[in-house]
Amino acid sequence: MSHAAEKRDDRPRPDLSGAPNVIEVKKLVTHYGAREILHKIDFGVREGEIMVIMGGSGSGKSTLLNALLGLLRPTKGSIHILGEDLTQISDVEKTLLRRKIGVAFQGGALFGSLNVLENIMLPLREHTKLDVNTMRIMARLKMQVVSLAGFEHLNPSELSGGMIKRAAFARAVVMDPKILFCDEPSAGLDPIVAAAIDELILNLRDAMGMSVVVVTHELESAFRIADRICVLDKGDILMTGTVDEIRSSTNERIQNLLNRRTETETLDPEEYLKRLTAAND
């Protein structure tokens, strides 16, 4: 995993501070039943950036993502995607807007009745009038981008976890979207495969210049890929900032979030002993 992390550090993080926002969320409130989940959230994603939405389990990441995707109707507030207000537009406009976004779902959400190639071709089939051969070529190209060439005719059930994610990414970007959303891209993968998926996200952004929104609870992965990180906690945004800003934040809750990882993941006995004695002082 440190291997991929090094690679990332080789890449200059682009300066996007002047770029316009492709996603603009204002005072967003959502409910499940009577329970308020997100409390007046303000959130923006710039053109060409990788924004990571990070937070513990139950903090509202999926809820925010579902709202951004138009799968969950907010109670209050506005969501502008590529300049269009999701809460106001008609179904037809929504369908048009959705051709400009791609989503890689956590479990892949590939259709079991279609093979890998057909899954990846599906958006083309539904939204373009290209002939089948052209669509096949385009889908195969995307399969190469995600290093999945040669697996066209397998059924999704025959793929490994990492391959499923790759196929999901290929399907998400087959229409060359302006924004790519990924839900927990490294969840359920071993560290090496997870690092490879992170690498893939960076490659996709660099090659296609799209904006990427990643939802994750894994700090390792977030720090590796993010241009900016938005930290969500119990339905509030604690902070939005660059990786360095988040790392050096003095906010106690953010530090807790960061430290929880070092406690559970790096089991360096010496470090642990030092911290124990420090606590006793």
Place this chain on the structure above:
Amino acid sequence: MSEAGDRAIPTRIAETLDRMGRSAVGGIAEVGLGAILLWQSVYWVVLGRHREQPVRMAATFERCMEVGIRALPIVTMLSVTMGVMFAIQGIYTLRVFGAEEQVTIGLGISIVREFGPLLTGIMVAGRTGSSLAARIGTMRISQEVDALEVMGINPVRFLVAPALIAMVVMVPLLTLWADLMMLTGAGWYVSVDMGMSFAAYTQRIIDVVEIDDLMHGLSKAFLFSILITLVGVINGANVKGGAEGVGRMTTRSVVLSISAIIVTDMIFAFITTRS
């Protein structure tokens, strides 16, 4: 203590009423959802091509194979068996009056109007309705339905419309086949037991069964097909909580659609025998 009991009774009544109210509202909501689903499916079938988002022919064909063709062996076997059973019972009952010659009248009419559609409906509810609920439920929890939605593909057009078309076309056809197989089974037993030739039996059936009887049965099959599809889809769409949820809703869908079939059958019989 008795005070507590006195207070508890009104509370319990209120709670019971509340629960009944809730499930009534839930039930009405489901019926409403069914109506919307039906309307949207018809919309996509009629206008999908115009909006350049036609209902998928390949999927519809595949559904037809699943609903109709692959059900043929089991429907054939059960229909012949039930036909024989009806003949045995019919002859046994009528023999008391010495009227077993009349058995063909009872057989022809009851099979075509009642038992053909009912057997087919129940078979399809168990076979296809349940698999539809399971399929949609599984797709729901694996976020495949969400994926369709965010790809700008209407799930009703993509998933429900093909299933509905296949059901509406195949269930009446399957019913027709079940009618034929039941009558054949019955005829075989009649000819063995009463020494009536199969040709004579066939002729009698043709004389007795009118086109109205046939249409009565097929209209019911048509209604059943819609009911089974909607119940399956709604239960599938309401799946919550993993594989266990899928199992629960699948079972619920079978129980509900068979109940709906039987109740509809009764209402249909009541209404059509009035006029």
